Amino acid sequence: MYRMDWADGRVITAFDSKAAMIAPILRNTAGCHVAFIKLDVGGHVGLHPAVGEQLFFVLEGEGWVEGGDGKRVVIKAGEAAFWQDGENHQSGSDHGLIALVIEGEDLVVRMSLTADEAE
Numbered sequence: 001m002y003r004m005d006w007a008d009g010r011v012i013t014a015f016d017s018k019a020a021m022i023a024p025i026l027r028n029t030a031g032c033h034v035a036f037i038k039l040d041v042g043g044h045v046g047l048h049p050a051v052g053e054q055l056f057f058v059l060e061g062e063g064w065v066e067g068g069d070g071k072r073v074v075i076k077a078g079e080a081a082f083w084q085d086g087e088n089h090q091s092g093s094d095h096g097l098i099a100l101v102i103e104g105e106d107l108v109v110r111m112s113l114t115a116d117e118a119e
Helices: none
Strands: 018-027 033-049 053-066 072-076 080-083 088-092 097-104
Touching (some): 072 080
Antiparallel strands (some): 053 072
């Protein structure tokens, strides 16, 4: 049995980020990384390139994400953003959120696209 504790996490300061924390969950020898990200009220992770493919799945709260196209999109619990390797992206929240982040190669997303993305 394992327990996640934010005390084991670290504050994210790179890329002019603020009110943001990351708590690692696991990594494997194939280069897959899984972590929780917590954005407090007004928090954000600044613009930076994805290192490998990245899924940003919001578990609690809501906020916004922005990809390489520079378009900011609202995201809430139960929704995810996916960024390609090297794609510039950032995320933030006015009210706070917790997201599960999975990074790696050859990720295959099995979730349904939102109505906006399916068009």
